[in-house]
Amino acid sequence: MAAPAHRGLVISSFVYCLSSLRSASAASVCNGGNFCDLPLMRYTFPGTHNSGSHDPLDGPSDAGGAIVQKAALCYYRNHLKDYKEQLDSGIRFFNIDLCDQDGEAGYYNCHAPELNDGMTAFGSEFAESLDVIKAWALDHRSDVIVLQPSDFQFDSVANNRVSWNNEWRYMMENDPFACVQFSWSLEAKTGDNEIGCVLLENDMPPETLTLGWLVDKGYTIIAAPVYDSSLLVDTWTEGYGGMTVEELFQHHEQVAKDPKSWGEIVYEFSIFRSPKVPDLSVLNSCTFWDCITGTISAIQEMQLSCNSWLGKTTNEYFFPAEDRTDEDGGRYYISESAGCDGSCCEGYRSEFEILHSKMLDKNSSIWTVLADFTNYGDLVGTVQRMNEMTVRRQNGEREPGRSWISCNTGAFVAIVVCSCLFVIFLTLAILIWTGLCRKCWRRHCCCKEFCCPKRRGHRRKRDKLGDMENQQLAMGGAGMGGNGMGNGGVMYVNKAQPAQMNMVMMQQQQVPVATGGVYYQQNMQVQGGQALAPQSAYGMSQAQPQMVGMSVAPAPAGASTFPARWQTE
Numbered sequence: 001m002a003a004p005a006h007r008g009l010v011i012s013s014f015v016y017c018l019s020s021l022r023s024a025s026a027a028s029v030c031n032g033g034n035f036c037d038l039p040l041m042r043y044t045f046p047g048t049h050n051s052g053s054h055d056p057l058d059g060p061s062d063a064g065g066a067i068v069q070k071a072a073l074c075y076y077r078n079h080l081k082d083y084k085e086q087l088d089s090g091i092r093f094f095n096i097d098l099c100d101q102d103g104e105a106g107y108y109n110c111h112a113p114e115l116n117d118g119m120t121a122f123g124s125e126f127a128e129s130l131d132v133i134k135a136w137a138l139d140h141r142s143d144v145i146v147l148q149p150s151d152f153q154f155d156s157v158a159n160n161r162v163s164w165n166n167e168w169r170y171m172m173e174n175d176p177f178a179c180v181q182f183s184w185s186l187e188a189k190t191g192d193n194e195i196g197c198v199l200l201e202n203d204m205p206p207e208t209l210t211l212g213w214l215v216d217k218g219y220t221i222i223a224a225p226v227y228d229s230s231l232l233v234d235t236w237t238e239g240y241g242g243m244t245v246e247e248l249f250q251h252h253e254q255v256a257k258d259p260k261s262w263g264e265i266v267y268e269f270s271i272f273r274s275p276k277v278p279d280l281s282v283l284n285s286c287t288f289w290d291c292i293t294g295t296i297s298a299i300q301e302m303q304l305s306c307n308s309w310l311g312k313t314t315n316e317y318f319f320p321a322e323d324r325t326d327e328d329g330g331r332y333y334i335s336e337s338a339g340c341d342g343s344c345c346e347g348y349r350s351e352f353e354i355l356h357s358k359m360l361d362k363n364s365s366i367w368t369v370l371a372d373f374t375n376y377g378d379l380v381g382t383v384q385r386m387n388e389m390t391v392r393r394q395n396g397e398r399e400p401g402r403s404w405i406s407c408n409t410g411a412f413v414a415i416v417v418c419s420c421l422f423v424i425f426l427t428l429a430i431l432i433w434t435g436l437c438r439k440c441w442r443r444h445c446c447c448k449e450f451c452c453p454k455r456r457g458h459r460r461k462r463d464k465l466g467d468m469e470n471q472q473l474a475m476g477g478a479g480m481g482g483n484g485m486g487n488g489g490v491m492y493v494n495k496a497q498p499a500q501m502n503m504v505m506m507q508q509q510q511v512p513v514a515t516g517g518v519y520y521q522q523n524m525q526v527q528g529g530q531a532l533a534p535q536s537a538y539g540m541s542q543a544q545p546q547m548v549g550m551s552v553a554p555a556p557a558g559a560s561t562f563p564a565r566w567q568t569e
Contacts (some may be wrong), residue, residue, distance in 0.1 A: 001238035027215040031092060031143050035387055036212030040222070041266050042365050042390060044356070045146055045209055046383040047093025048086055049370040052109025052123050053078035062118035063278075074306040075278050076111045076121035080374045083129050085354065087136045090380030093146045093368040095268075098126055099153040112153040113277045119187050121155060127176075133221075134176050137195050142215050145174070146368070148224040161226045169199060179223045183207065189218035197221035202230040204263065227268055232367065235261070238272040243273050245317045247321050249351070254448040256355040261362035266367035268361075271318050271352075272311045307372050313541075315377025318352045348399070349385060356386045386402070 054511055057077055059069035070268055081089065100109035109123035137145060152164045172179040179197035180186065182205055189196035196219030214220055217522040227234040235255055243251070252269060259267065340536070348354055356366055371379050392399065405412045 015179075026140060029142055032090070032209040034385060034388060035356045036210060036215065038211055038387065038390060038394070039207045039210050040144070040211060040214065041207075042262070042368060042394075043144075044366050044383050044386050044390070045093035045145070045368040046091055046093055046374075046380045047368040047370045048079060048091050048374060049094050049095050049270060049372055050078040050150070051083065051086065051094040051099065052126070052129060053121070054080065054082050054123065057121055057123045058110075060121050062120050072278055073121070074308070075275050076307075078111065078258065078307050078311075080308075080373065080375055081561040082138055085104045086374070087133070087140075087145070089374065090384075091374065092143060093148070093370070093539040095148055095150045095368075095370050096126070096339050097153075098149055100113050100155060102155075107154075110153065112151060119277070128175050134195055137220055138193065141218065141220060142216055144211050144220045144222060146222040146224050149226050150345055158418045164226050167221070172197065173197060177221050177223070179221070181348060186219060188216075194218060195221060197223055199223045199226060200231075203395055204231060204266075215250045232268055233265050234268040234270055236268075240270075240272075240274040241276060245273075248273060248314065248319070250354060253351075255529075256358045259359050259362055262365045263363075269366050271314060271369055272307075272372045273314055275307055275310060285535060308364060311371065311373030312376040315371055315373065317351065319371070319377035319379045319382040320350050321376075321378040321381075340401040345401060348389075350382060353382065353386055354391065355387060356510060360390060365390075512554050 027036045028034075030038075031043070049482075055077070057073060059072040059076065063069050063072040075276060079086065081096070086094075097110050098107045099112055099122065100107055100124065105420070109129060110120055111123075111125055112120040133145065133147070137143070149164060149168050152167065152493040156165065157163050157167050169179075177195065177197035179199045182200070186196065186198075196214075196217060198214070198219050200222060202225055214222075218371070225231065235252060237251075239251075240248075248271070252271075255267070255269075301405060334455045348357070359366060369379065369383055371377075374380075
């Protein structure tokens with residue numbers, strides 16, 4: 001019995017290997033990145049809601065007059081770009097409203113808020129849109145594109161999803177795509193004018209069906225069914241009307257907290273807010289004189305809920321653009337679940353990406369993110385990072401990290417600026433303080449004038465005594481004249497040095513004396529009461545008479561040692 005079990009294990013392994021080889025991709029780039037190995041239902045497509053609601057778009061028939069029609073388009077228009085322009089900008093998922101017109105064949109892009117033909121705005125014929133998409137797909141064979149109907153307004157089709165899916169299947173099985181059911185044995189579509197299309201049913205396709213396999217086979221158009229609980233779950237609810245941006249985020253945050261696993265369903269995250277349906281009856285019934293006033297009021301009222309304004313504020317919140325300059329621009333968010341090699345995860349630039357990481361933690365998936373007016377924000381870049389995150393999770397890699405400075409650029413700049421200001425302030429304070437104290441710098445005194453009061457008082461007292469001594473010298477007991485000095489002159493010295501001292505008398509001025517002579521001060525050295533080797537004040541040696549009998553008396557208490565004009569060596 002062991003041999004058959006072993007044989008069954010070998011067969012099972014062989015079948016698994018075949019399926020793995022079957023899904024292996026030769027393509028290296030799919031949908032603009034390294035996503036070829038991602039399963040079709042694991043990849044997140046950047047998409048648009050009401051993709052065909054762009055110019056040219058005719059306003060609803062219930063809106064009479066050109067001004068009213070233009071005002072109504074504020075509500076009905078969802079995009080500024082047509083299908084080709086959306087593809088060029090990176091959109092790969094189209095959520096489409098389709099309608100028929102009375103007495104005309106074919107289907108039209110439209111925006112129909114209610115089952116009322118009078119309230120429906122019509123765009124171009126859908127067959128023309130399919131031709132545009134096919135032409136673009138032929139020129140971009142490495143990109144997978146998904147088409148999905150959202151609402152049908154057909155007189156001949158019952159208003160239920162089963163009927164809508166049947167009509168959609170019939171439509172897509174014909175030209176220009178001739179969609180077929182998925183099979184591993186599909187014939188490759190690699191001709192110059194060949195493009196393959198796969199019809200998805202309500203059953204989950206195999207996980208081994210990757211983007212790379214579809215690109216290799218040339219089946220790059222996917223016709224998805226109308227969102228249904230058995231496969232696709234749309235987050236849109238009736239409560240979208242009147243939601244704020246914060247409330248819309250909280251709504252999706254609740255979905256991400258407890259999602260269903262990937263094996264059961266995939267999610268469509270509808271990131272847009274629904275404006276209120278305009279009431280144009282007042283305009284259609286107004287008189288000539290009050291119609292202008294009424295039209296202006298209606299336009300102002302609808303501007304508050306225009307899709308363009310709602311799309312702008314919503315996209316900038318959920319999908320921050322790379323060139324944003326506000327306080328959140330460039331901010332990287334830390335995931336609560338998946339760690340990263342750094343202070344913050346480089347892969348996450350918005351909180352919406354954190355919701356995606358939480359769903360990946362629980363083996364769930366976001367298949368598409370739908371938005372209006374994608375010229376605002378960076379939907380494509382945000383979804384690209386989400387897919388890169390999915391690849392890392394699939395490969396068992398951690399999120400790339402950034403340094404603390406890179407993660408907290410604002411805080412780092414604030415710290416640097418504050419530090420520089422502090423250093424500048426401190427430097428200025430020191431310069432000002434030392435400028436006031438420059439006279440005492442050599443003596444290491446903080447400030448001769450301001451913080452040395454004793455020294456300041458001594459200087460005033462010394463100057464006063466110096467003036468008194470000058471008078472005493474001028475009025476000496478003996479006359480002074482010629483180049484000599486008579487005895488009788490009094491010179492006060494410090495008591496602490498009564499015996500010997502060295503003195504240099506510097507010539508400063510001519511001093512008239514009582515005898516009528518003129519005394520010229522000279523440099524002389526006095527030692528022990530004897531004048532020795534006098535030197536001229538001009539630096540020339542001169543023979544001078546000796547000054548004898550010069551009395552040197554102790555200075556009175558408190559007196560200055562010498563007059564201010566004498567300097568002691």
